[in-house]
Structures are given as C-alpha cells and as structure tokens.
Amino acid sequence: GAGVSQSPRYKVAKRGQDVALRCDPISGHVSLFWYQQALGQGPEFLTYFQNEAQLDKSGLPSDRFFAERPEGSVSTLKIQRTQQEDSAVYLCASSSRLAGGRGETQYFGPGTRLLVL
C-alpha cells in the first residue's frame, strides 16, 4: 500500500473489555513501532519490532498490553481488561527496509482513537 494503515480508526470499549488494534506497515518495511498518544501530549514509545522480532517492549505500561508481529508484516497491539487510563490514540509507524531502526524516517499511520468508558 501507499502508506501505513491502521484499523479500526475509532474504538469505544467498556472498562474490562479486551481490544485488538491492527497496523499494516508500508510493504517491505523492516521496522515497526507502536506509540501511545494521550490528549495534548506527544507520542510515548510502547514497543519496537524488527521483522517478527520484538526488540524493545520497555514502553508497554503494564502486562495488560501485548504486541505481536508473527510474520514480520502486520502487527497487532492487544490490550486486555481495558482501563479508563488506556484511552488515547495509538499510533503505528514503520521504517525502511534498507536501514531500519533508529537511523531512518518513521512513517506514521493515522492512529486508532481508543475510548474506554
């Protein structure tokens, strides 16, 4: 595809419900990132994949958050037993095949806006 896509764009969940957020990176991009952006704040790093390997998950706020990228392309961020403080925009980004990781531009998707009631 032309860019990074995310689905759903909006999600309303009841407190305690599990949610799954999907990211389709740019085709061929090695690196994939997830961020959480609260209202009026900058994005906060959650986790980073290089191909299917999750190289850094230090930003995940609790063990209720889980991310996977089993075939090195599409990624899913799962939040179990959602809490109101999980309400935020979840952004996915990918970077290029050639260099990946920290030295290359990250291309962002439009985000999934999660509201937990």
Place this chain on the structure above:
Amino acid sequence: KQEVTQIPAALSVPEGENLVLNCSFTDSAIYNLQWFRQDPGKGLTSLLLIQSSQREQTSGRLNASLDKSSGRSTLYIAASQPGDSATYLCSATGNQFYFGTGTSLTVIP
C-alpha cells in the same frame, strides 16, 4: 531518561511571518533528531530528519538545525502560510524514541 521539551507550547502568527520553533533534549547521545507535523485527527508526517553527525537540514521553506552539545534543535519556517497551521513535534532518537509535547501553530490569514 531522555526528556524532550518544546517551546512555545502554542504560537499564533500572521501570514507571511518567519518563525522559529524550539526543541531541547537532555541526553545528547542521540542517533537523530526528527521534526514532524501533526494535523488534527491525523498521524504524524515527517518534515526533516537530522542525523547526529549533521548540523542542519533544509526542505523548501523549512530549515532545521541541530546542536547536540547544547541539546537543542530549532525549526525555522519562512514566509508562513495558513496551511502551515498544525502541531509540530520533535523527536530525539537514542536507545529509545522520545517525543516532545509539541508546539501548536496557528497562521492567521
């Protein structure tokens, strides 16, 4: 932990004015410094990326500088236009990826 600060938090200027947005970071051990633009309800669009070995990058009316030793970067926008209205975020990439809270820019026609 790296802390990234952006000043001012909000800025309103008349069309045509030149302006400077500031970004400071506490840990100079970074791989790159990147400036993004975010429109309401949208993701981030990369504007300029400065590698740690570089001092500045230019694209059209935009110029970004990097001074690692002082932990500062600036984004200069020349001849501002109403279409430049957005939130501008800087990101310092080291062992992790850190963003500032952004500067909300409004360019008044």
